[in-house]
Amino acid sequence: MMLRENEKELRELAMLRYQADRYQAAGNGAMSQQLNAEIRRLLATIEEVSEAEKN
Secondary structure: OHHHHHHHHHHHHHHHHHHHHHHHHOOOHHHHHHHHHHHHHHHHHHHHHHHHHHO
16 A cells, blocks of 8 residues: 555655646746745655654
């Protein structure tokens, strides 16, 4: 079950990175920054879950 959640988060992360790159290439820095903030939040969540699973 955790694998499925982890896979879902990784797919979301890939989608956000793609969108951020597209917005940056289009010159929309504000939207790119917003997506990068969401990426950082998601990475922090993934890291917390990973640490909790180790213990």
